[in-house]
Amino acid sequence: MAAYSELSKEELSELRAELEKQFTEEKAKGLSLDMSRGKPSAEQLNLSMEMMDVLKSDSDLICEEGVDCRNYGVLDGIREAKQLLADMMEVPKDNIVIFGNSSLNVMFDTISRCMTHGVLGSTPWCKLDKVKFLCPVPGYDRHFAITEYFGIEMVNVPMTHTGPDMDIVEQLVSSDPSIKGIWCVPKYSNPQGYTYSNETVRRFANLKPAAKDFRIFWDNAYAVHHLYEEEERQESIPDILSECEKAGNPDMVYEFASTSKISFSGAGVAAIATSRGNLECIKKTLTIQTIGYDKINQLRHVRYFKDFEGIKEHMHIDAAAALNPLDLTVTAIKPLLNYDTKVQEGYKVETTVTADRATHSPKASGEIVSNLYRPLTLKIKSMTRPNVNIGDKVVAVNPVIRLWGPYMTYVSITCDDVVVATTTGKDKA
Numbered sequence: 001m002a003a004y005s006e007l008s009k010e011e012l013s014e015l016r017a018e019l020e021k022q023f024t025e026e027k028a029k030g031l032s033l034d035m036s037r038g039k040p041s042a043e044q045l046n047l048s049m050e051m052m053d054v055l056k057s058d059s060d061l062i063c064e065e066g067v068d069c070r071n072y073g074v075l076d077g078i079r080e081a082k083q084l085l086a087d088m089m090e091v092p093k094d095n096i097v098i099f100g101n102s103s104l105n106v107m108f109d110t111i112s113r114c115m116t117h118g119v120l121g122s123t124p125w126c127k128l129d130k131v132k133f134l135c136p137v138p139g140y141d142r143h144f145a146i147t148e149y150f151g152i153e154m155v156n157v158p159m160t161h162t163g164p165d166m167d168i169v170e171q172l173v174s175s176d177p178s179i180k181g182i183w184c185v186p187k188y189s190n191p192q193g194y195t196y197s198n199e200t201v202r203r204f205a206n207l208k209p210a211a212k213d214f215r216i217f218w219d220n221a222y223a224v225h226h227l228y229e230e231e232e233r234q235e236s237i238p239d240i241l242s243e244c245e246k247a248g249n250p251d252m253v254y255e256f257a258s259t260s261k262i263s264f265s266g267a268g269v270a271a272i273a274t275s276r277g278n279l280e281c282i283k284k285t286l287t288i289q290t291i292g293y294d295k296i297n298q299l300r301h302v303r304y305f306k307d308f309e310g311i312k313e314h315m316h317i318d319a320a321a322a323l324n325p326l327d328l329t330v331t332a333i334k335p336l337l338n339y340d341t342k343v344q345e346g347y348k349v350e351t352t353v354t355a356d357r358a359t360h361s362p363k364a365s366g367e368i369v370s371n372l373y374r375p376l377t378l379k380i381k382s383m384t385r386p387n388v389n390i391g392d393k394v395v396a397v398n399p400v401i402r403l404w405g406p407y408m409t410y411v412s413i414t415c416d417d418v419v420v421a422t423t424t425g426k427d428k429a
């Protein structure tokens with residue numbers, strides 16, 4: 001389709017009429033859809049509910065510094081929360097400041113501070129004729145909303161499978177001093193889910209910006225959101241802070257993260273990680289902005305997760321727990337063939353969900369969703385035929401769930417064996 005700017009007035013009017021017609025037709029369907037992206041379901045939020053029980057009226061609320069978390073004090077986050085988030089972001093604890101519940105809010109504040117007070121002594125951006133940001137597209141709409149809000153001109157950079165097109169980034173950043181920043185989501189980037197390659201990260205760290213106050217806005221929102229259980233299939237990226245330091249650009253990056261997509265999206269803990277120099281500058285504003293963020297929530301997160309291992313554990317899909325509320329009835333038993341060679345490498349037991357006792361939250365329309373009658377295939381990578389028959393209610397032994405497909409919406413379950421369920425119905429759940 002031609003760009004709007006290339007269309008004549010008549011073509012634009014025709015297109016507008018056609019789109020308005022389509023819009024009216026869609027409106028007439030009376031749909032009530034919640035189109036918000038990245039909003040966890042109630043089921044997902046329920047996975048963290050035990051966090052509500054770790055602090056009670058008789059809990060010890062003194063943090064490691066010896067400060068009472070109910071009271072004022074500790075501007076930049078309690079020590080144990082800094083450690084937890086630093087480990088998650090793979091940066092030293094001394095390079096981190098803990099904020100409130102939202103990393104987006106920290107990004108907004110960071111740009112706002114650059115606008116009004118500049119970066120490490122440079123001219124505040126609001127006093128410059130032109131400020132530009134590089135925006136890898138497609139990207140996260142709320143990043144773009146922040147830059148748009150501050151009147152920053154956005155320059156599109158195409159995304160590739162390995163991150164933003166670095167030839168373009170390098171060329172623009174090194175030649176145009178009005179380019180002051182770039183938005184980056186380095187891991188499982190929205191919306192395609194791409195992760196930056198090691199080379200992309202290193203090329204970022206080695207940028208030679210024309211503007212000395214150029215900053216990389218590294219939004220590591222999905223640092224621990226792996227799709228696979230096996231570590232070798234999990235994406236990892238070099239630590240941008242130390243890469244920048246190695247490249248002689250220690251102050252060039254602000255890294256952001258939060259537990260929004262780990263614990264509670266409206267009540268998580270957010271942080272920034274950056275050089276000591278940048279942190280000092282940030283803290284000067286912070287002392288004016290607040291007397292301190294919610295230390296009780298920080299403590300609650302630390303007491304619940306305990307450490308980074310706890311976060312990793314929490315992020316695993318507990319396949320056994322997910323399958324437990326389902327009765328699976330065998331519909332077929334077939335050889336499992338290797339996709340490429342077509343050689344048999346095990347068996348697949350095709351089943352149908354004949355009972356779903358999980359609690360599903362209703363859709364906005366009020367409709368209750370359920371997995372009842374959904375087909376589920378259990379794959380066994382062993383040449384021993386499972387001892388089950390069509391019509392048996394079965395359970396998977398040591399199941400591992402993987403999500404796959406362009407939108408990660410397909411489920412693949414492998415297991416050691418499939419056996420007849422000894423308990424079904426209520427006593428199984």
Ligand SMILES: Cc1ncc(COP(=O)(O)O)c(C=O)c1O
Nearest residue numbers: 038102103104140185221258260
């Ligand atoms: C890339 C990215 N960054 C930040 C956020 C928002 O995070 P927070 O809830 O910590 O503000 C989201 C939410 O969807 C996101 O996708």
